Amino acid sequence: MTAAALVLRGVTAGYGREPAVEDVTGRVEQGGSLALVGPNGAGKSTLIKAVLGLVPLLQGTVEVLGRPPAQARGQVAYVPQAEALDRSFPITALQVVLMGRYRTVGWLRRPGPADKALAAEALERVGLAGRAASRFGTLSGGQRQRVLMARAVAQQARLLLLDEPFTGVDTTSTDVLLEVLDGLRADGVAVVMATHDLSVAHLACGDACLINRRQVAFGPIQEALTAERLRETYGAGAVVLAGGSTIVTA
Amino acid sequence: MAGLRRLLLDPFAVPFMARALVVVVLLGILGGVLGVHLLLRRKAFVTEALQHTVFPGVAVAFVAGQSLLVGAEVAAAVSVVLLHVLTRDDRVDTDSALALLVATFFALGVVVVSRSDSFQSSLTALLFGRILAVDARQIAETALLVVAGAGVLVALHKELLLRAFDPAGGAALGYPVRRLDLVLDLVVALAVVAAVRAVGTVLLVAFLVTPAAAARLWCRGVPAMMVGAAALTALCGWLGLAASYQASVHHGLRLAPGALVVVAITAAFLVIAAATRVRAALR
Numbered sequence: 001m002t003a004a005a006l007v008l009r010g011v012t013a014g015y016g017r018e019p020a021v022e023d024v025t026g027r028v029e030q031g032g033s034l035a036l037v038g039p040n041g042a043g044k045s046t047l048i049k050a051v052l053g054l055v056p057l058l059q060g061t062v063e064v065l066g067r068p069p070a071q072a073r074g075q076v077a078y079v080p081q082a083e084a085l086d087r088s089f090p091i092t093a094l095q096v097v098l099m100g101r102y103r104t105v106g107w108l109r110r111p112g113p114a115d116k117a118l119a120a121e122a123l124e125r126v127g128l129a130g131r132a133a134s135r136f137g138t139l140s141g142g143q144r145q146r147v148l149m150a151r152a153v154a155q156q157a158r159l160l161l162l163d164e165p166f167t168g169v170d171t172t173s174t175d176v177l178l179e180v181l182d183g184l185r186a187d188g189v190a191v192v193m194a195t196h197d198l199s200v201a202h203l204a205c206g207d208a209c210l211i212n213r214r215q216v217a218f219g220p221i222q223e224a225l226t227a228e229r230l231r232e233t234y235g236a237g238a239v240v241l242a243g244g245s246t247i248v249t250a
Numbered sequence: 251m252a253g254l255r256r257l258l259l260d261p262f263a264v265p266f267m268a269r270a271l272v273v274v275v276l277l278g279i280l281g282g283v284l285g286v287h288l289l290l291r292r293k294a295f296v297t298e299a300l301q302h303t304v305f306p307g308v309a310v311a312f313v314a315g316q317s318l319l320v321g322a323e324v325a326a327a328v329s330v331v332l333l334h335v336l337t338r339d340d341r342v343d344t345d346s347a348l349a350l351l352v353a354t355f356f357a358l359g360v361v362v363v364s365r366s367d368s369f370q371s372s373l374t375a376l377l378f379g380r381i382l383a384v385d386a387r388q389i390a391e392t393a394l395l396v397v398a399g400a401g402v403l404v405a406l407h408k409e410l411l412l413r414a415f416d417p418a419g420g421a422a423l424g425y426p427v428r429r430l431d432l433v434l435d436l437v438v439a440l441a442v443v444a445a446v447r448a449v450g451t452v453l454l455v456a457f458l459v460t461p462a463a464a465a466r467l468w469c470r471g472v473p474a475m476m477v478g479a480a481a482l483t484a485l486c487g488w489l490g491l492a493a494s495y496q497a498s499v500h501h502g503l504r505l506a507p508g509a510l511v512v513v514a515i516t517a518a519f520l521v522i523a524a525a526t527r528v529r530a531a532l533r
Contacts, residue, residue, distance in 0.1 A: 102423060
């Protein structure tokens with residue numbers, strides 16, 4: 001039997017004495033997908049960083065593919081928000097994707113033809129083969145997010161961590177991103193994404209973890225994200241629509 | 251033709267002028283490679299700070315009659331390490347730590363220098379350098395420092411680029427981000443040390459920051475920017491030194507050569523910036 005992609009046991013993490021997120025327990029199988037849902041400041045990013053081994057655990061354990069996070073780094077790809085990156089940076093789309101190969105390439109070496117082929121293939125997968133030589137900053141928000149997704153694809157990781165991948169992204173790019181995520185999951189890659197977009201969470205993820213500094217629910221998305229729990233988590237920000245579905249406005 | 255040759259080539263038939271040009275070209279290479287990294291990291295201010303923190307080291311060495319180079323090296327290394335120790339605590343931001351270091355170190359330097367009899371002239375030399383007094387040994391030392399500094403940056407090129415572009419992504423890939431920062435700061439310290447005797451602590455920033463900023467305006471891609479910045483410094487060094495020589499020899503006008511080179515670099519930056527604007531407007 002293969003190890004789960006991600007196992008969280010009583011995870012409490014943060015800097016200093018005040019934990020940013022407390023007592024999260026759950027697992028994501030290989031090929032599985034988890035939406036981290038919660039309001040701003042709920043600890044979604046901290047939890048992702050804890051899985052990356054970048055934020056100290058105050059309590060509990062994180063296991064990535066059966067190993068501690070620090071030992072599983074080559075297997076984990078992180079997709080940041082495109083908005084967080086400097087648009088004036090003099091770098092092409094292909095060069096950004098190549099960064100996904102850096103760890104495999106190793107210190108003191110330059111990416112070779114095989115790495116460039118993988119990067120080009122990854123760009124093609126997100127529908128941006130024609131923009132390889134374009135400067136990253138000249139692409140639209142959605143296209144930049146797709147480039148960052150291609151970087152994760154080129155890394156050939158087994159676990160993908162995404163921080164708000166659909167914020168400020170047009171519908172075309174959202175469709176491409178969802179399609180790529182589906183393809184990766186079919187290949188057995190596990191996906192964890194922080195998002196406050198509930199409709200995308202339902203489209204992309206089988207499971208959900210609802211957090212608001214502590215875990216509110218963890219499980220199959222329909223059961224985890226009930227109207228009642230969303231109201232409890234988001235307060236007045238959660239609105240129940242006529243059809244029975246809940247949206248979050250906060 | 252002959253006139254142009256007399257104006258631009260003849261000055262460098264004089265050995266001390268040729269040596270000055272060699273040093274400017276060498277510093278331009280390190281300044282180009284390092285300056286582009288600093289620009290991408292928006293770290294120009296660290297350079298500004300370090301050039302002042304080497305001051306007490308140089309001053310102590312001067313008063314004690316020791317090698318200025320060693321003094322500068324020690325002070326630069328101490329300040330880089332102190333900076334990293336101070337900013338380890340997230341509550342201390344880099345700006346405050348730098349301000350604290352600069353004030354303390356510069357004051358220390360002034361105290362030491364003021365005890366020296368030749369206070370004025372030594373202070374001027376430290377601040378503005380003596381580019382025409384460079385000897386063969388200094389050239390060799392500068393070349394060594396330039397090769398070491400630029401070599402480290404070329405070797406760590408892709409890691410430093412990733413760290414500048416996407417620090418979170420770099421950390422997620424398992425790169426030691428803090429150590430990469432330390433390496434970059436140490437190379438800044440190396441550059442300060444390499445440049446302090448020739449161009450002085452004040453003019454150094456022009457070598458590190460301005461050529462890179464100009465190159466960014468007209469070069470695509472990071473390696474092209476580095477080459478462009480180095481070439482710009484070499485060209486401006488040539489023109490600036492020639493102009494200073496002509497003014498002094500033929501017109502009895504004493505213009506500080508190091509400062510003239512910096513003026514040339516700044517002028518080049520302004521011309522390139524204006525040209526970029528015009529080109530953008532014409533599109």
